[in-house]
Amino acid sequence: MSITKSINPLFAKFITIGAIVLGLLIPLGHVGSLVDERSGLRGTAEGRVADGWGGQQTIGGPVLALPIDTRERDPNDRQRETLHRDWRYLLPAMLDVSAALTPQQRHSGIYKVNAYTAEITMTARFNEGMLRKLSAVLPGATIAWSDAEIIVPISDLRGIREISTVSWNGKQLIVSPSLDGRVRGVSSVIELGPQAIGDAVFEFRASIAGTKNFAVLPFGRTTTVRMRSVWPHPSFSGAFLPAHYNLDANGFDANWQILEVNRNYPQTWDDAAVSSEALAASAFGVSLYDPVDIYQRNYRAIRYAVLFIAITFMCLFLWEQVARRRLHAMQYLLIGLALATFYLLLIALSEHLGFALAYALAALGQIGVLGVYLVGAMRARLAGSLAAFGLAAIYGALYLLILSEQYALLLGALLLFVMLAAILLVTRRVDWHEMTRSMASGSAS
Numbered sequence: 092m093s094i095t096k097s098i099n100p101l102f103a104k105f106i107t108i109g110a111i112v113l114g115l116l117i118p119l120g121h122v123g124s125l126v127d128e129r130s131g132l133r134g135t136a137e138g139r140v141a142d143g144w145g146g147q148q149t150i151g152g153p154v155l156a157l158p159i160d161t162r163e164r165d166p167n168d169r170q171r172e173t174l175h176r177d178w179r180y181l182l183p184a185m186l187d188v189s190a191a192l193t194p195q196q197r198h199s200g201i202y203k204v205n206a207y208t209a210e211i212t213m214t215a216r217f218n219e220g221m222l223r224k225l226s227a228v229l230p231g232a233t234i235a236w237s238d239a240e241i242i243v244p245i246s247d248l249r250g251i252r253e254i255s256t257v258s259w260n261g262k263q264l265i266v267s268p269s270l271d272g273r274v275r276g277v278s279s280v281i282e283l284g285p286q287a288i289g290d291a292v293f294e295f296r297a298s299i300a301g302t303k304n305f306a307v308l309p310f311g312r313t314t315t316v317r318m319r320s321v322w323p324h325p326s327f328s329g330a331f332l333p334a335h336y337n338l339d340a341n342g343f344d345a346n347w348q349i350l351e352v353n354r355n356y357p358q359t360w361d362d363a364a365v366s367s368e369a370l371a372a373s374a375f376g377v378s379l380y381d382p383v384d385i386y387q388r389n390y391r392a393i394r395y396a397v398l399f400i401a402i403t404f405m406c407l408f409l410w411e412q413v414a415r416r417r418l419h420a421m422q423y424l425l426i427g428l429a430l431a432t433f434y435l436l437l438i439a440l441s442e443h444l445g446f447a448l449a450y451a452l453a454a455l456g457q458i459g460v461l462g463v464y465l466v467g468a469m470r471a472r473l474a475g476s477l478a479a480f481g482l483a484a485i486y487g488a489l490y491l492l493i494l495s496e497q498y499a500l501l502l503g504a505l506l507l508f509v510m511l512a513a514i515l516l517v518t519r520r521v522d523w524h525e526m527t528r529s530m531a532s533g534s535a536s
Contacts, residue, residue: 318376
């Protein structure tokens with residue numbers, strides 16, 4: 092007796108279908124790699140837009156930088172002195188920032204990038220006690236008052252569209268780039284001296300362009316920030332979440348209040364005592380989140396692909412037994428390849444038409460083609476029509492899973508339970524022994 096005849100034909104059919112499902116992991120894996128590739132190209136497009144428009148912007152309150160000069164005598168030549176300059180930095184006692192973000196959509200090829208322009212108003216106050224503490228230096232050191240600077244950190248200077256106001260106690264200042272590595276942004280030289288120390292107010296108004304994210308550094312002893320925009324899908328991120336916010340179809344309005352004790356750096360430090368990484372770690376703000384990201388949704392669709400192909404094959408197998416129409420392994424393979432092609436078609440269409448319309452067209456195309464094919468394969472119009480209806484239900488359930496972010500696991504578990512329960516109910520009176528004998532006698536003849 093040969094090996095093939097000794098195997099239970101029903102069991103052999105299950106093994107064959109299982110092998111086809113496992114074999115379909117290869118094309119599905121290639122489709123998943125294609126999603127990675129297209130997502131990477133979208134990231135490259137975002138980089139090109141950021142290069143020309145402005146990248147993810149992080150701004151900070153003003154930093155008062157005071158140069159401290161120390162003269163050191165050369166041990167080999169007592170008449171020769173070397174000038175060494177350090178910097179001391181001071182943050183304001185109060186910082187108030189207001190930012191109104193106007194979203195814009197920029198394009199690079201077929202890819203769309205979420206961008207914005209931010210109208211920024213900033214007010215900072217330095218008190219006399221803090222300034223006098225700043226001017227206390229060690230013996231032998233002197234303060235270069237004429238070189239004192241006020242620096243406004245801005246992460247990407249390419250995005251600056253306009254700076255309308257930069258003032259110290261009401262006096263307008265001239266700004267220039269600050270690129271020496273201490274604090275990157277724009278800076279102004281201010282007239283500061285030991286006789287001019289007192290309470291001071293700094294004001295700054297500007298228009299800055301950026302992409303995706305906008306963040307603020309909490310440089311005040313007390314920092315209050317208000318951000319508002321018509322973008323309806325904000326994603327608040329960074330070191331601090333807003334104390335309260337309003338969100339509706341017209342956009343969002345969020346407010347933060349941060350204290351010095353909430354950060355991991357002080358109000359005053361000398362030169363490199365505080366790293367730029369420590370400053371950046373305290374940033375907080377908002378991301379213009381896209382809830383209909385086509386690549387994330389394609390990822391979710393492919394994640395459930397094997398499950399839905401297996402369910403489709405199980406339904407076809409059960410229909411074989413009910414209708415007494417046998418499908419060949421090659422027909423299962425062709426149907427599986429068609430089901431796998433759906434995900435490739437979905438990716439290609441969604442890049443041009445949007446995900447919802449692309450999904451509807453891809454699903455309708457698959458249902459129509461497979462419905463016609465099954466009518467011929469099962470030699471029954473009713474069988475093909477019922478199979479097409481079942482595919483429509485499966486694709487509808489998959490779409491609900493893709494749309495649901497928070498409840499995908501719950502919906503997936505419930506859907507799987509319902510389908511297995513339906514299969515159990517339909518097959519509860521099936522005589523599998525008789526079916527096995529029938530298949531064995533059919534193969535023997």
